[in-house]
Amino acid sequence: MAVKVLIVEDNPVARSFLCRVVRESFSDVIAITEAGDLETARKQISLTGGAQGMHGVDPFKLLLVDLELPDGNGMELLSTLAHYPATKIVTTLYSDDDHLFPALQCGADGYLLKEDRFEVLVEELQKIVRGQPPLSPAIARRLLTHFRPGGTGEAAPSDSGFSSAGAFQSSRPVPIEKPLDHERLTPRESEVLTYLSKGFTIKEIASLMGIKWFTVNDHIKSIYKKLNVSSRAEAAVLASKQGLV
């Protein structure tokens, strides 16, 4: 049975380019569905069992979603697909953390920059599917801020040890409730993030921390998951506070 892939992209040239990338990346038989806007994408998804993907119908295994679509933002689609059992990848021209971080919060498993070279895109796509998502320094910095105790807001990004973290934390009010596990990073994960935010590669981090390349990668995967979960919890809290639920 063919592996089903959904590509949501409004630019036909870019769409066919991405199709080539997908076909090149996987040796399996690929069945690609293309969608030019969010509406078509939603229709296609509901044909294959709806957003939850629970009907036993053959769901998509891979979703490539562009952020800028004619009828909305790809993040809208992603946030409805929180439990959809597919690898969800954001394809975009925006490489800055302001655009990418919210997409990751919406549950994307990784991102591809559309202007990258064909070979690079193939490699990156394979990596994401394999569970080796990219993490740029800027996004790592955002993650550090996001997971800092008491501060999910846009506090000054602490980074390279120029602002001493200890002093910074002591000046904050200590939260009375103990943060839940999904709201915290393990010390190892924080360390990995800190290195990433300083521009180190996974290989360099592995040697700096004295651990295996795969272990570093596992930490990154775990961070991705925690971001997704914590963002959803945050949204739920926000929604219940505003009486939406």
Next chain:
Amino acid sequence: MNPAPQANAADASGAGIRAAPVAKRRAQTLRRARLRQRELAVLAVLGFLGLFMLARLLALQPYLDSTWRAEAGDVVELVTSPLSPLKGLGGAHLERITGRDGASLLADANLLQRSPRWSIDDATRQSQLDSQRRLSTLLEQGAVTLHFVGGQQVVVEPRPRGMAGVGALFWLLGAAALALGLVAATVLISHPHWRNLPYALIGLCQGANLLAIGIESLPGLGLPQAYAQHGLIARTAFDLCSAAAMVHLSTLQPLRLPSGRWLAAFTWGICAVLVALAARQALPQAWWWTQAGMLGCGVVTLLLMTWSYRLEPNPFALLMRRLAAAATATLLLLCTAVAVASWQGGVAEGDAALSSVIWYLFLSTLILLLPMFSRVQPLMRELAMLAGTSTVATSLDLLFMSAFSVGAFASLSLSVFLALAVYAATRRWLLQPMSGQHVPGAERMFERLYRVLREVEARPRDSAELLTRLLRDLFEPLEVRTLDRPSARSRVLGDGSALLVPLPTIDADQEHGSDGSIVLRFAERGTRMFSRDDARLTDRVVEQLRRAVAYDKAVERGRSEERARIAQDLHDDIGARLLTLMYKAQSPEMEDYIRHTLKDLKTLTRGLASSDQRLSHATAEWKADIGQRLAAAQIELSWTFIFDRDIVLSVVQWSALTRVLRELISNAIQHSCATHLEISAALEDGRLRLSLADDGIGRNPQAWSHGLGLGGVRKRVKLLGGDVQWRENGRSGIVCTVLIPDLGPRH
């Protein structure tokens, strides 16, 4: 009366007040003010009741409802009377009055002269006192017989005068007395301090004086017995008491004078002795002594104020000195006029009494205004000036008529003319410490304000300092201090010696608040008092500054929004087109070229949209990006970046450095065929040294044609004020060195 500025400043910087939360403090102040208002209302009601009781008492006194006139030659003539036995006797001259027991009182001018206070001669005083006393005794006994010249005898029954018989003048003077008493009470209640006691005393004494004059003004024949007995000594006591209190006050306000206590005690002692002697009638030439005492106190007050101003140039001292000078000078003029009139004769005693009444009114308005000179409306001040002018006019009138025997009309017009001249001459001099707008002319002020506003727009952070400078320019105060205590608006403190100005908040989120306040003391180097107009003016200035800051912020916000919009459009439209073009590119070179352009576009738009960046952040991204690109091109990267300080790169610096690096890396990837690229950079004291060394095939860089790429590098490095060089790297490859001597935050 005036809360001493020292006390105020101490309050303001007091730790206790600062510690209390603003809202609580405000509530407290409000509650206290409300309590004060209630106390005052109660006092006003009590005062009015007292006045009413006095009127009631007077209404019960028996009197003869009739109007008399003193004619030349000590003759008393009946003008008119509603009493039936006296009807038709208008123009008849009274000879004497006899009572029921046969006691007789000879009718002369003394009968009509009710105020011996302003009679000079001891004998005249005594006879006036006697005749008034005897008249009231006669009236109290019952029916009296009036003997007119020509043998006519009329028996008249004195009746209580009733409330209607009290007369309008009494109520008018009573109201003025009440106002004086209430102002004294207000000062004491709002600033309960023993230093304000002398002022309250002055107010009460003058109020009592006005009441006494009111009693003397009762129409008809006959005064209350008690007043006829003790009126003179009471009025002497009130006069001397307020004079001594004035001296006492000037030793305490605005500055506590050294050894002022002894001086005050000495003055009080002298005045007490004078009053005691006068009461026992053991003081010969009592009028002269009393007047000398009052004038002496006035002169001492003048001297004390001069001294006080020397010690501390408080404009309030200046004002007090001038007011004291005005009061003393008019008193001197009045005394001279009365004395001359009495010597020369030929002037009715009533005129002297009248001019003294006007002087008392003048003094009363001065006392009323003293605690609120900087705050009252100009109308009130003009009223005081008018009262002073009238005093001068009547005194002069008296003087001319008696001393120079000028005709009544000529004397009146001459004296009015002179008084107006005096008014015109002294008005400016007297009011100058309060309101004389010595603020630099409108043009200069506008210019200063404009300049400061521009500076505030340029440097909103310094607005507090700039405001202070502007206020210094405007008011030339002797002292400027900043307080931590916030204030809602500008206000004049106490007696006008200080002005409290709120510092505008720099934070635009808080629209109307202030972090602290500025206190200006002693405007115009201590020659002028702050007025409400000044407070209003500073409020406007502060408002303008606030607006300037807000405007600046709005402009900045608008600018960045506009930039973000342009960036978005560029990125979305041009970016998408370039992307399509790139996918359709005919050759890999073309594709790379477009990719490069696309990346430059992204750098450009990001520079447009984002603000300044830290060097450490930028380095991390450069490293990640370069690492990825070189890995794709299978070139090994070794990267070192050392900096002694994490500076903040401006958008221009960031985008220039990013594009320089990208261009150099592209160059290396495309042309060098290198396997290893070593990038090392160091920032020391703002001096950036960046070098890229490859082990490729490039040689002889001088012979390179500097196309678009390398030309761009040169241009951008030059833009940063630096220099770029290429040379051969040992056996193989090229080293490119970028040197930027000053990567400070200035570019």
